[in-house]
Structure formats: structure tokens, C-alpha cells
Amino acid sequence: MSGLFTFGESMGVIAADGIGxxxxxxxxxxxxxxAESNVAIGVARLGGEATWLGRVGPDATGALISRRLTDSGVRAMAIPDDMFTGLMVRYKRSGEFMHVDYHRAGSAGSRLTPADIPPALLREAGVVHVTGITPALSSTCRAAVFQSVETAVAAGVPVSIDVNYRGKLWSRPDAAAVLRDLVSMADIVFAGPDEASLFVDGDDQLGGLAKLGxxxxxxxxGGRGCVALINGERHEVPALPVTVIDPIGAGDAFVAGYLADRLAGAAPAQCLRTAIAAGAFAVTVPGDCEGLPDRAELAALTGGDIRR
Ligand code: KDG
Structure with missing residues (x-):
């Protein structure tokens, strides 16, 4: 396997249509x-090989997760668990603010353990991708993330982390202490400016994160694009102008775009352009993973031809 390997909790999402x-x-x-299954779907839609692993409950939501991932071209390794599959309820309070409630404490997904993750899958991957959400879910989830990252590092497999700080799961000081250790072991780190400030004081967030490793x-x-420091070279890519319908999942689309191109051997500047375009496409579609584009859709967006 030379593709993406990722793991974490996937949930059912109940989303109010409309605004209010x-x-x-x-x-x-x-x-x-x-977040992790969104990235796996995104990589698969862009033509990459992607494996997702996680626990799901014996309910219709668990079955839907497996089916949705498989239908999207992801190799889904759903481990059956006796507990329920987690849920997320969300609504747009206004055109600007999204409200999210989690129903996931004690869920199947939060019962992932280090023993669930076959070391061979980590050693054979082209990239192992984790997020800062999983270590916040339970002590066994946290152990699974650390053990997996350590196994990948020992095998020389690149590790990617999206900081993905979720304030509803843990406090900033608790998150910073744990995630700093993970970021230090990673080769690739994605963060928003607010997330970067968990670890870095001052304006030079790129330099500060790079100093960690x-x-x-x-x-x-988001709407301002991205900046990056890749093997010592600074990059800046502006956002594409699109109409934002639903921002949730845009960060995962961005990560998927970057990693799909990286796995395909593209140069950093191209990986970043694909990341920006995938994120832009995602915000134009409601849903956490529904807006993840394929290559033809990305070309249509960047080529400006919206009649397909
Ligand atoms: O990035 C989008 C994810 O945050 C969303 O799909 C749900 O993983 C999720 C979470 O924990 O918030």
C-alpha cells in the first residue's frame, strides 16, 4: 500500500437545512x-488510494458510514463495536455562525484502541494522517494515535497531522500539551492561525511550527488562502473567490488536496494549489463530505467553466 492511511471517529451528521x-x-x-474520513474520501475522489479505519456501532448510522466510504472509493476498515455510533447535530445560526452539538461521549468511535491498528498498515502507507480530534476522545484513542505515529516514524513513513482543535472536546491548555508532542513527531502539519497559536507565540507561525520539527x-x-514553509521554501497561495454555502469540511478538503497531490509526486506549489481549489470547491456544497471534488470538478472550478 502506498496511499493514505488514516483512522478516527466518523459520525452521523444531522444538519438543519436553511439558516436560523x-x-x-x-x-x-x-x-x-x-475529519479523517473526510480526508480519506477527498483523497479517493482525487484519484488516490485511501484507507480509513475506525469503530462503528451496530446501528444504521454505522452501516451508512461504511457504505458511504466504500462508495466513495475508500478502503473502509470499520471495526464493529457494541456501543452506538456517534452523532453530530448542527445548524447555521446565521449566515456567519455554525452551531455544533456532539453526541459522542462513550460512542463506538471513542473506543478505538492501539491494538485495533495493524502495524503493517502503518508501515506500508505512503502517508499516515492523524488529527487533533482523536486524542481528545478517550485515553485509548490518544494511545492509538501516539502508538501509530511512533510506528510510522520508526518505519520512515511520513506523518501528517491536522491540528483540528475542537473546543467542545477539551481546553486549549490540555490540547496544547498533547498536540505539541504529536506535531513534534510529524513531517507535515496543517493548522489554522488560531490553532497555530496553541504552540507558537508571535507572528512567525510558520517558523515557530517548523522549529517543533x-x-x-x-x-x-480560509478565505485568505494559505501560507506554507516546505523544506525551507516559503509559499503563499491566495483563496479562490467562491460563494460560501457551508464551511464545514473545507479544511479536510484542503488537506485531502495537498496529500493527494503529494502522494502522486507533485511539487509543493502544485500540492498547495490543489489544496486551495479543493477547499474552495467544498465550501460551495452543503455537508461535511459531499463537497469533496473529483479532478474534473476541480478543473471546472479553476478553469471557470461551471456548465458541466
Ligand atoms: O472538519 C469537519 C469535521 O470536524 C466534521 O466532519 C466532524 O470530525 C468532526 C468533528 O469531530 O468535529
Whole structure:
């Protein structure tokens, strides 16, 4: 296997259609979310090889997660668990603010253990990708992330981490202490400016993150584009002008774009351009993973031809 290997919790997503308080929502969409599975789907849609592993419950949501991932071209390794599959309820309070409630404490996904992850999958991967969400879910999840990263590092497999700080799961000081250790072991780190400030004081976030160890540092800043320091070279890519319908999942699309191109052997500047375009495409579609584009869709977006 030379593709992406990732693992984490995927959930059912109940999303109010339209904009306004939950109490006034007239209809809801039911989908699948999870930062790691979003990245796996994104890489697969862009033509890469992607494997996702996680625990799911004996319920319709668990079955939907496996089916959605498989249908998207991901090799889904869903481990059956007795507990329920987690859920996320979200609504757009206004055009600017998204409200998210998690129903995931004690869920199947949070019961992942280090023994669930076959070391061979880590050693054979082209990239092992983890997020800062999984270590916040439980002590066994945290141990699974550390053990996997250590195994990949020992095997010389590049490790990618998206900081993905989730304030509903843990405090900033708790997250900073754990995630700093993970970032220090990683080769590739993705962070928003606010996430980078968990570890770095001052304005030079790229330099500060690089000092921790990663040789590929990417600070993604939504509508402002991204800046990166890759093998000592600074890059800056502006955002593409699009109409934002739903920002959730844009960061995962960005990561998927970067990693899909990196796995395909593209130069850093091209990886970043694909990342920006994938993130831009994702925000134009409602849903956590529905907006992840394929290559033809990306070409249509960047070529400006929207009649397909
Ligand atoms: O990046 C989008 C994810 O955050 C979403 O799909 C759900 O993984 C998720 C989380 O824990 O918030």
C-alpha cells in the first residue's frame, strides 16, 4: 500500500437545512462526518488510494458510514463495536455562525484502541494522517494515535497531522500539551492561525511550527488562502473567490488536496494549489463530505467553466 492511511471517529451528521435557530428548522439532512474520513474520501475522489479505519456501532448510522466510504472509493476498515455510533447535530445560526452539538461521549468511535491498528498498515502507507480530534476522545484513542505515529516514524513513513482543535472536546491548555508532542513527531502539519497559536507565540507561525520539527508546515486561513514553509521554501497561495454555502469540511478538503497531490509526486506549489481549489470547491456544497471534488470538478472550478 502506498496511499493514505488514516483512522478516527466518523459520525452521523444531522444538519438543519436553511439558516436560523434549530427550533425553526423545517427540514434536516442526514449525512456522514469525521475529519479523517473526510480526508480519506477527498483523497479517493482525487484519484488516490485511501484507507480509513475506525469503530462503528451496530446501528444504521454505522452501516451508512461504511457504505458511504466504500462508495466513495475508500478502503473502509470499520471495526464493529457494541456501543452506538456517534452523532453530530448542527445548524447555521446565521449566515456567519455554525452551531455544533456532539453526541459522542462513550460512542463506538471513542473506543478505538492501539491494538485495533495493524502495524503493517502503518508501515506500508505512503502517508499516515492523524488529527487533533482523536486524542481528545478517550485515553485509548490518544494511545492509538501516539502508538501509530511512533510506528510510522520508526518505519520512515511520513506523518501528517491536522491540528483540528475542537473546543467542545477539551481546553486549549490540555490540547496544547498533547498536540505539541504529536506535531513534534510529524513531517507535515496543517493548522489554522488560531490553532497555530496553541504552540507558537508571535507572528512567525510558520517558523515557530517548523522549529517543533515538521518540514512541511501549512497554515490555512480560509478565505485568505494559505501560507506554507516546505523544506525551507516559503509559499503563499491566495483563496479562490467562491460563494460560501457551508464551511464545514473545507479544511479536510484542503488537506485531502495537498496529500493527494503529494502522494502522486507533485511539487509543493502544485500540492498547495490543489489544496486551495479543493477547499474552495467544498465550501460551495452543503455537508461535511459531499463537497469533496473529483479532478474534473476541480478543473471546472479553476478553469471557470461551471456548465458541466
Ligand atoms: O472538519 C469537519 C469535521 O470536524 C466534521 O466532519 C466532524 O470530525 C468532526 C468533528 O469531530 O468535529
Amino acid at each position: 435557530p434549530l427550533a425553526y428548522a423545517r427540514s434536516f439532512s442526514f449525512g456522514v462526518g469525521g 515538521p518540514t512541511e508546515v501549512i497554515v490555512k486561513d
